[in-house]
Amino acid sequence: MEEVNVNEKIREIISYHKLSDRQFCVKIGINPSVLGSMFQKGTEPSAKVIKLTLNAFTDISADWLLRNKGPMLISDIKPDPNIERMERLVDTIATLQGTINEQMKTNQLLTEKLKKIEGELAMLKNERNVG
Numbered sequence: 001m002e003e004v005n006v007n008e009k010i011r012e013i014i015s016y017h018k019l020s021d022r023q024f025c026v027k028i029g030i031n032p033s034v035l036g037s038m039f040q041k042g043t044e045p046s047a048k049v050i051k052l053t054l055n056a057f058t059d060i061s062a063d064w065l066l067r068n069k070g071p072m073l074i075s076d077i078k079p080d081p082n083i084e085r086m087e088r089l090v091d092t093i094a095t096l097q098g099t100i101n102e103q104m105k106t107n108q109l110l111t112e113k114l115k116k117i118e119g120e121l122a123m124l125k126n127e128r129n130v131g
Contacts, residue, residue: 006044009065010035012072013057028052 014024021039025032029052038045045053054062061077063069070077 004068006050006065007038007042009072010045010053011039013053013060013065016072017057028056 010024014021017024019027021035022032025035028049030049034049037043038049050065054060054065059073059075061070061072061074064072
């Protein structure tokens with residue numbers, strides 16, 4: 001994939017929002033000479049300009065602007081279908097763990113009852129043998 005520099009992407013943002021360079025500068029809060037110099041000299045924008053841009057245009061994806069990954073608009077980012085599947089698996093595991101915990105409690109109660117009954121049975125056998 002061809003690497004697009006950040007200046008070109010800022011041009012895309014300006015174009016997408018149908019702004020003049022001056023309107024863009026006012027919106028993000030920088031002096032128009034900063035943007036003009038950036039475009040004329042081909043220098044990359046400062047971290048401050050990038051931060052101001054992303055704060056002013058909350059619909060723009062930082063991954064798109066900085067890493068050239070994904071679509072320009074956050075609203076166009078499609079969720080990973082594996083995330084939903086993983087969430088369902090986590091829910092299933094949690095449900096099964098709850099079932100296991102309940103079964104362990106039931107087993108413990110039954111074990112205690114069995115010991116009590118065995119003890120009572122042993123006492124009855126002793127009484128029968130003595131008597």
